[in-house]
Amino acid sequence: MKLRILAVGKAGGKAKAEAMLVEEYRQRLTWPLTVQEVEEKRPLPPAALKKREGELLLTALAAGHKGGRQVVVVLDERGKSLGSRDFAARIRAWRDEGAAEIAFLIGGADGHDPAVREKADLLLSLGAMTWPHQLVRVLLSEQLYRAQQILAGHPYHRD
Numbered sequence: 247m248k249l250r251i252l253a254v255g256k257a258g259g260k261a262k263a264e265a266m267l268v269e270e271y272r273q274r275l276t277w278p279l280t281v282q283e284v285e286e287k288r289p290l291p292p293a294a295l296k297k298r299e300g301e302l303l304l305t306a307l308a309a310g311h312k313g314g315r316q317v318v319v320v321l322d323e324r325g326k327s328l329g330s331r332d333f334a335a336r337i338r339a340w341r342d343e344g345a346a347e348i349a350f351l352i353g354g355a356d357g358h359d360p361a362v363r364e365k366a367d368l369l370l371s372l373g374a375m376t377w378p379h380q381l382v383r384v385l386l387s388e389q390l391y392r393a394q395q396i397l398a399g400h401p402y403h404r405d
């Protein structure tokens with residue numbers, strides 16, 4: 247099972263500290279994890295930009311999919327909040343159902359277009375507060391690693 251993070255953001259942008267942390271968790275994960283950024287370079291008005299970013303995310307989602315069941319998780323502060331064990335249980339269920347990949351979609355400054363939300367198998371909240379999208383990648387990567395350790399019965403996670 248592959249994990250993909252698809253995120254609105256500048257490829258090779260300034261967030262080097264966050265990228266290093268994501269890379270740290272990526273290397274610790276035994277599920278292969280890829281991070282792909284999409285960016286609209288034209289200075290569009292906010293509503294048009296959000297729509298365009300949604301199109302870019304959905305295009306990347308389809309383009310990178312190599313077949314099999316694709317689970318789509320859209321990161322959104324208004325989504326469902328799960329504890330780490332419940333998140334791990336969701337991943338185990340998708341894995342056991344034969345999912346080929348789980349794709350996690352992170353939006354831009356104005357959030358996700360409705361077309362992206364409609365694709366979601368799960369709208370996932372990392373809490374009611376709004377986080378910068380670069381930090382969301384770090385939080386998500388850590389929770390994926392934590393889920394892996396929970397499913398392996400490793401004491402990395404303590405209740």
Ligand SMILES: C[S@@+](CC[C@H](N)C(=O)[O-])C[C@H]1O[C@@H](n2cnc3c(N)ncnc32)[C@H](O)[C@@H]1O
Pocket residue numbers: 320321322323324351352353354355356357358370371372373374375376377378379382
């Ligand atoms: C700066 S936030 C955008 C917030 C935007 N105002 C909105 O209403 O969605 C950029 C992206 O980070 C992710 N994000 C930020 N905070 C989050 C949270 N608490 N839970 C889940 N995702 C979050 C979402 O994918 C969001 O689209």
